[in-house]
Amino acid sequence: MSLRILLTNDDGVDAPGLQVLLGIARQLSDDVWVVAPDGNQSGAGHRFTFGRELSLDKRGERTFAVRGGSPADCVVAGMTFVxxxxxxxxxxxxxxxxxxLGDIMHCSGTVAGAREGALQGAFGIALSQAVNYSAGLDIDWxxxxxxxxxxxxxxxxxxxxRDTYYNVNFPFCPPAxxxxxxxxxxxxxxxxxxRYYPSDNAGKFFVAIPDTPRPLDKEADFHLLTHGDSITVTPLTxxxxxxxxxxxxxxxxxxxSLR
Structure with missing residues (x-):
């Protein structure tokens, strides 16, 4: 029996990475659906949109965008309605x-999508393609x-x-x-x-990751992806x-006694 697969992301329904994932999923099944945010939701974590109406826009066959929705919102809509x-x-x-990687997973909308999938009873896997930030922001998929x-x-x-889901990272080295x-x-x-990161605009600031805390564990995901050119798989619970x-x-x- 063919797998029924739901795709989501936190970069938005039009993001190139979602098209990469669609190509991967279609090699696994012919029953593939997409429910993703209509725009970038990076860093959204496992946020749900409570108290505010959301809407589903049909973008194509088996493809839907959630206006203003988080990845977790999208998985809920996909698993319980679409x-x-x-x-x-x-x-x-x-x-x-x-x-x-590392503790950054806690705020990741990508990881949250897989986690909500697992909470909904599916097998959840988050996938990320690494970028060499020191060499620029160009990405090779x-x-x-x-x-x-x-x-x-x-x-x-x-x-x-059944309580396990997975975080997968692909390194940025040449495939060979x-x-x-x-x-x-x-x-x-x-x-x-x-960290607090000052803006050039007076009175404004960003929350950003200006540097990587040290030391790094040589047997953990961060070191092995960036220095060992490994595909890292981290089981989460x-x-x-x-x-x-x-x-x-x-x-x-x-x-x-509380008295």
Whole structure:
């Protein structure tokens, strides 16, 4: 039976990376649907649009844009309305223009699309194509195009617990120099990379990532993607409970009356 696949992203329905993802998905199934934001939603994280009406614009056969919607909004609309009584088996989010690594994943709309797919009961995978920011912002999609299908197929074949979803990054090296696939943890930075960044306009500022916190773990995604030319795969879990701390604290916190 063919997979039913839902695609989304955070760069917008017209983004080149979504066309790359569409080409990948069509090699996996002939039942592919797109529900994506009508514009750029980078950094939106897992935001939902509560209290404000949204609308679906049909952009083509099986392709819809959500006006002002986040990636999470798009997956909800796709899984619970557009696809009717047959929600997707697989939700693919991306291909993002730029890497999603380390703690930056927490604000990533691309990763949130895969996470909401998993929360909705599908198999969720976020995919990003790395950019060499020190050399400019030009992006080459070749590695995502060349290796994307095989990576996704491999993950489906090795599918783990229902609460698991995946973050995949393709390196920016030439395809022949890709060193392989590494299943790795995400980089926990020593501090958040997010910083106040002054604008040239008086009284204005940006929230930006001016530099990468150090040190970097040589066995984590950030180092292995940028210095090891590896395709990095990071399994993530919907269960966010710190089980070890919960077990340690159980029965240890003193009861204090609120009266």
């Amino acid at each position: 696809l009717g009584e047959e929600p997707a088996d697989l939700v693919l989010s991306g291909v993002n223009n730029g890497q999603n 070749t590695n995502a195009q060349k290796y994307g299908v095989d990576v996704i197929r491999s993950l489906i074949e090795q599918k783990g617990a 120099e890709v060193s392989g696939i590494r299943v790795v943890p995400h980089q926990r930075f020593s501090r958040s990379p997010m 919907l269960r966010q409970t710190d089980v070890e701390t919960a077990a340690r604290l159980d029965g240890q916190l003193p009861f204090t």
